[in-house]
Amino acid sequence: MRKTLGPLVVVVGIMFVAAPFLIAQAPYESTMGLIQKIFYFHVPSWMAMYAAITVCGVSSAIYLFRSRAAADRYAVSAGELAVLFGLMGLITGPLWGRKAWGVWWQWDARLTSALLMEMIFVAYLLVRKFGGPGSEKLAAATALFGTATAPFVYKSVDIWRTVHPKTSVVPLLAAGSMPGSGMPFALSSIAFVLLFVVLLTLRVNLAERQAALDEMYLALED
Amino acid sequence: MFMRTAWLVLRKDVAIEARSWEVLTTTLFFAAACVLVFAFALVKEGQAVADAAAGILWIAIAFSGTLALGRTFERERYSETLRALLLAPAPRPALYLGKLLGMLVLLATAEALLVPMVALLFQAALFSRPLLMAGLLAGGTIGFAAVGTLFAAMLVRARSRDVLLPILLYPITIPVIIAGVRGTVALLGETPDEATATMWLGILAAFDVVFVTLALWTFEPLMTE
Numbered sequence: 521m522r523k524t525l526g527p528l529v530v531v532v533g534i535m536f537v538a539a540p541f542l543i544a545q546a547p548y549e550s551t552m553g554l555i556q557k558i559f560y561f562h563v564p565s566w567m568a569m570y571a572a573i574t575v576c577g578v579s580s581a582i583y584l585f586r587s588r589a590a591a592d593r594y595a596v597s598a599g600e601l602a603v604l605f606g607l608m609g610l611i612t613g614p615l616w617g618r619k620a621w622g623v624w625w626q627w628d629a630r631l632t633s634a635l636l637m638e639m640i641f642v643a644y645l646l647v648r649k650f651g652g653p654g655s656e657k658l659a660a661a662t663a664l665f666g667t668a669t670a671p672f673v674y675k676s677v678d679i680w681r682t683v684h685p686k687t688s689v690v691p692l693l694a695a696g697s698m699p700g701s702g703m704p705f706a707l708s709s710i711a712f713v714l715l716f717v718v719l720l721t722l723r724v725n726l727a728e729r730q731a732a733l734d735e736m737y738l739a740l741e742d
Numbered sequence: 743m744f745m746r747t748a749w750l751v752l753r754k755d756v757a758i759e760a761r762s763w764e765v766l767t768t769t770l771f772f773a774a775a776c777v778l779v780f781a782f783a784l785v786k787e788g789q790a791v792a793d794a795a796a797g798i799l800w801i802a803i804a805f806s807g808t809l810a811l812g813r814t815f816e817r818e819r820y821s822e823t824l825r826a827l828l829l830a831p832a833p834r835p836a837l838y839l840g841k842l843l844g845m846l847v848l849l850a851t852a853e854a855l856l857v858p859m860v861a862l863l864f865q866a867a868l869f870s871r872p873l874l875m876a877g878l879l880a881g882g883t884i885g886f887a888a889v890g891t892l893f894a895a896m897l898v899r900a901r902s903r904d905v906l907l908p909i910l911l912y913p914i915t916i917p918v919i920i921a922g923v924r925g926t927v928a929l930l931g932e933t934p935d936e937a938t939a940t941m942w943l944g945i946l947a948a949f950d951v952v953f954v955t956l957a958l959w960t961f962e963p964l965m966t967e
Contacts, residue, residue, distance in 0.1 A: 584963045632920070639913035646909055652901030658910075661896065661960050665889070665914050668952055672917075 525721050532718055535711035542704035549698060555619040558612055560704055563690060564712035565608040566634075570670060571716050572602035573641075577667025580660035589731065592656055595663060597723035599644050601716055602666075606638040621683055629680035633673040640666035744839075747832040751840025756847065758817070765813045766851060773806035773852050774859065781863045788865075795866030796926035800882065800919050802856050803849065807886055808908050810848050811894040814841075819898050828965055838961040841895065842954075845887040853879055871929050874939050878929075881946030882922035885953050886915050892957040896964050918953075921945045 539560070549556035576598035582591040613631070614624040625631065644666060647659045677686045693705045759766055780798040784791045818824035827837055857879070861868040868875055893910050897903040925942030928935040 584960060633917070636913050636916055643909050643913050647900075647906060650902055651906060654899050655901075657964050658893070658896045658900060658906075661892065661964055662910055662914075664956060664960060665953075668956060669914075669917075 525718065528714065528718055528721075532711060532714045535707060535714070539704065539708050539711055542707055545700070546704045547698045547700050552620060555616055558616045559689075559693065560708045562609060562612040562616060563693070563705075564709045565605050565612065567709055568712040568716040569602055569605040569609055570674070571713055572598045572605055572720075573637075573667055573670050575720065576602055576641075576644075576663050577670075580663035580667070584657060584660045584664070592660070593724050593727035593731065594720075595660060596648055597720050597727060599641055599648070599659075599663060600723065601719055602641045603638065603645060604719075605712075605716065606634075606641065610635065610638060617683075626683050628682040628684060629676040630673070630682045630684040633669065633676050637666060637669050637673050640669065744833055744836045747836035748839040748843060751827070751837055752843045752847070755814070755841070755844035759848075765810055765817075766848060768813065769806050769810045769848065769852055770855055772809050773802050773856050776802045776805055777856065777859050777863065785864065790864040790866070793927050793930060795860050795864035795868070796923045796930060798864065799856060799860045799868070799926065800922045802860070803853060803879075803883065803922075804886065804912070804915070804919055806852050806856075807845075807849055807883075807890060808911060810852070811845065811887075811890045811911075812904060812907055814845065814848070815894045815898050824895070824898055834962040834965060835958045838891065838895070838958060842887055842891045842957075845891050846883060849883045849887060853883065866930055867934075868926070868930070870934050871936065871939070874934075874936065874943065875926070875929060877943050878922055878925045878939065878946065881943055881950055882918050885918035885946060885949045886911075888950065888953040888957050889914050892961060892964070895961070918946065918949050921949065 543557055543560045546557065546560070548554060576595050579591040579594035579598065582588055583595055613634075617626065618624050640662065644659050644662045647655050647662055651658055674687065676682065677684050693701055694709075695702060777798060780794070780801070784794045784798070815824070818827070828834070830837075857868055857875075860866060890907075890911055894907055897907055897910075900906060921942045925939045925946070928938035928942065
């Protein structure tokens with residue numbers, strides 16, 4: 521992972537520079553017009569959030585059942601990124617909602633459950649920070665519960681009647697429901713997920729160095 | 743073996759409680775005080791805010807449940823009895839089930855006080871469909887207590903456990919509370935909306951299955967040091 525990091529950073533950089541131009545050239549949606557273009561940001565940030573949650577949940581389970589310290593480092597790094605990307609989704613969503621629905625926030629199933637999912641991962645970070653020694657396992661359990669809610673959040677728009685667009689919007693956009701919308705959407709989605717990979721690698725590196733440093737301190741004391 | 747262990751843990755908890763009445767009396771008093779505070783705030787000239795009763799009932803259950811969870815496991819901490827319990831050659835999930843059943847008995851007692859109290863103070867028709875109401879209460883309480891027992895048991899070892907319990911518990915269990923409140927609201931109208939209440943009861947059952955399964959699955963590795 522570490523060897524590919526340099527080229528990956530360059531690729532992600534180019535993608536993020538190119539994305540605004542492609543998004544600017546994307547067609548205007550017939551009813552929503554310009555504000556619809558926030559989809560190219562909003563949806564990919566949730567994709568990155570789900571990627572982060574998956575990594576966090578899987579590595580938490582591995583840590584819980586196999587007690588691998590490396591898995592815990594992945595879990596905490598992905599947990600922080602889940603909160604970050606979730607926050608981006610929660611900010612871009614209301615920006616669009618204000619124009620499309622006329623209100624910043626609506627207590628419907630999708631918005632409520634997405635907010636709760638974000639809160640669970642904030643709680644995860646709080647436990648990691650203030651739980652004291654031995655709180656890693658407790659945090660891992662929290663992450664598992666948070667991961668269990670993720671599929672419900674994703675499917676909530678199809679189960680309940682909500683103001684939020686249904687999940688079917690995403691494949692439509694990717695397939696190019698409006699001519700020319702597929703390419704910028706695919707680009708921003710891949711860019712966000714790759715950004716997540718880059719940030720995760722960097723954060724795991726940091727956690728590894730912290731662990732190595734802690735070991736050195738311990739060795740010095742002996 | 744499994745059910746017997748759970749039963750023994752439950753009997754131990756009930757026996758301790760029957761000798762001290764510590765958790766039950768404090769929880770019941772707190773629950774009553776909680777409802778009274780809401781009654782002072784939300785009942786004006788004998789008229790409650792519409793649909794407030796359902797929310798207040800479930801908030802009171804969640805708050806007093808958190809209090810009871812903290813106290814129950816604080817008692818296990820004093821002389822390291824939780825560790826002694828874990829040392830016993832018994833399946834760990836059975837210990838969890840026993841503790842969960844103890845919590846359910848405690849919360850059911852609290853609800854036996856809370857429901858009539860809310861019905862009286864807020865003039866709410868909580869007894870119009872007793873079976874559905876009991877189902878909603880059972881479903882909500884199981885979901886809440888399943889997560890609560892797991893995290894309270896784990897927090898016995900952690901620092902600042904009093905703050906962390908609600909921080910962890912509420913985000914995870916709010917869906918259960920929402921389902922409970924919506925289901926109860928459906929029953930409170932002039933003509934109780936049984937279809938809606940049954941729908942929410944189904945959602946509660948789904949949450950209970952997910953939460954209890956996850957808790958039974960993770961209790962063993964979580965309690966291993």
